[in-house]
Amino acid sequence: MIWNWEFVWAEALPPLLKVVHITVLATLYGFAIAAVLGLLLALLRRAPVRLVSWPVVGFIEYVRSTPLLIQIYIVYFGLLPALDLDPTPFFAGVLALGIHFSTYTSEVYRAGIESVPRGQWEAATALNFRLTQKMFRVILPQAIPPVIPALGNYLVAMFKETPLLAAIGVLELLLTAKNTGSYTFRYIEPFTIVGVFFLIMSIVASLGILRLEDWLKQRRPG
Amino acid sequence: MREDVSLLVFARELLLAAPVTIEITLGAAVLAFAMSILFGLARLSRIWLVRALARIYVEFFRGSSALVQLFWLFYVLPHFGILLEPITVGIVGLGLNAGAYGAEIVRGAVIAVDRGQYEAATALNFSRSRTMIRIILPQALVAMMPPFGNLFIELLKGTALVSLITITDITFRAAQLNVFTLQSMEIFSVAINVYLVLALAIIFFMRSMERRLGRGLGRVGGVS
Structure with missing residues (x-):
């Protein structure tokens, strides 16, 4: 049999349960940054002075058109050390996620x-x-x-991008699954569990957003 | 004391890796476009089983993270005796993922075509198929172009993930050069601008597609 439940309970699942909060916290902190910075960008974009509004528009388009992974590397290896900060991978990753998605929330x-x-x-x-x-x-x-609701959709989108933090060594779900795989030589269970977790979480969240949307529509007068 | 390498050297090194990024982007875009049309129309099928299967494809690939999907294809498929080149894994993984988003674009655009046309x-x-191919799709295609343009850019951005499954694309080379030279800011700044140039190329390409497709429909200059 390909799928081994004993392996799931004994080896694959326990390490994942220990780090699931890292993925969740990265999403929540990252979104907090995106929500605040996005509003700031949206307001600055409206500035009557072109000296302010044009660079903001340029920044938004630039960040939106380039890969998040490179941005994570820039923040972690380049930007924060240049500011004489010695960031943890988690902090750098969350900051990059927040900045990247702030350009999307600003449009919202x-x-x-x-x-x-x-x-x-x-x-x-x-x-x-x-x-x-x-x-x-x-x-x-x-x-x-x-x-x-539109902001909520970006919360879900950001959640699905948190595995990228594995690239700078944040021990979140995906990197933990990969580590389990590399010393047990069984990849199917850890990676499938992680995939199913993302699937369930994002479907539940999307359904929640739909209900929120209905509720907001009913609440609106007229 | 580190030896400073000039930006031009980085630019040359990263441009040498650009064909890999371009190959994966184009390969995945072709696959994604085919999947989008196929599953977008399947979502509107009169047969419930076809609709259900299309729905499962869309929800599955949109719901689980793209990087998780790539890792699954890369590490798990060999267990089933399926050995693919990493570059094939990259194209298939990213193409299937983007196709799920594209299917929803196609569905929306087809629904949006005026009922009077049907x-x-x-x-x-x-006939029903002739109506779809000759009347509905040509009009829907024009409406699809702007969201497909965005999806194309997202796909290009997504190709950076293949660097994590051993493919030597732009991002992989940049990460490698970073380890050798430690000039992180310079290397990744050059890399991000290479991606920006590729994104601009895609934007110009999609604009001209929009204009071309819009022409026959009496909407010169495309839809606004």
Whole structure:
């Protein structure tokens, strides 16, 4: 028999259970960075000064068009050491994930901000709100809730990219599975378990996002 | 004291590895396009079994991580006696993965074609397959081009993963040079710009495809 359950319980599964939190934490920390930095990029992109908005657009397009793996290497081997920091692979990996996906979330925020009706801006101007007040008290509270499902999709996408951290030696699920395989010479169980874990998690999360979407639609007046 | 190697040397070394990246990108793109059309249409089949199989393919390859899929193909297939060249594993793995995303693009684009087009084809007594091939797909194809362009870029970015299954692509060479010279910032900056140039080439190619396909439909300049 190809699949060996005894091997699963004794050798393949226990080390994976010990590191599953690394994958989960990398996703959550990475997404926290992407959510905050993405909003910042979306706001800077709207800056009336081209000296600000153009480099931001350039940065977004640049990061979106180039491989995450190279960006992870740049942050880990190049950027952080150049800043005289001695990063752990986990920290560097999470930072790279966050920066990469912030360029995607910034587009989501942008769509949200642009979908707020003009009248809301005009009303805020009529009430003599300052720019920051307009943005944070009037526009963003209306712009962000409808785009939460779209942000959720990038959370799932980022989760599926966390195995790339294995490339800089973060002992997450994939690297742990590979290590188990390399000293037991059985790869099928560890890699299949990891694949199934990603599959179940992302399908459950996608279903959750769909329900959230429905809920948000019902909540909206009109 | 390390010996500084110039950026030009890095650029030359990495460009020598570019054909591998290009080969995998194009190979996987062709496979992904075929899978997209096949499974995108299968998702709309009248036979539930075909729909179910297509759904499983799409959910499976979109749901489990691309790198996990590559590792599985690379390390597990030999256990079944299937020995593939690493480069074949790269093309097949990335192609199947991108194809699952592409199938959803095809499905969406076909659904989006106006109902009147089906009705007109029925009125002209076109068969179902002829309606699809002659009437629906040519119009859907125009709508598919922008999202396919994005998918193409994602595919190019994804090829960097093959460096982790021993294929000597741009990323592999960059990581190797990094170990030899420790000039990390220089090497990876050159590497990322090589990818940027390739991405720009894809963008220009897709733009011209959009224009060409849009021409016959009275939408000169493609869909906006």
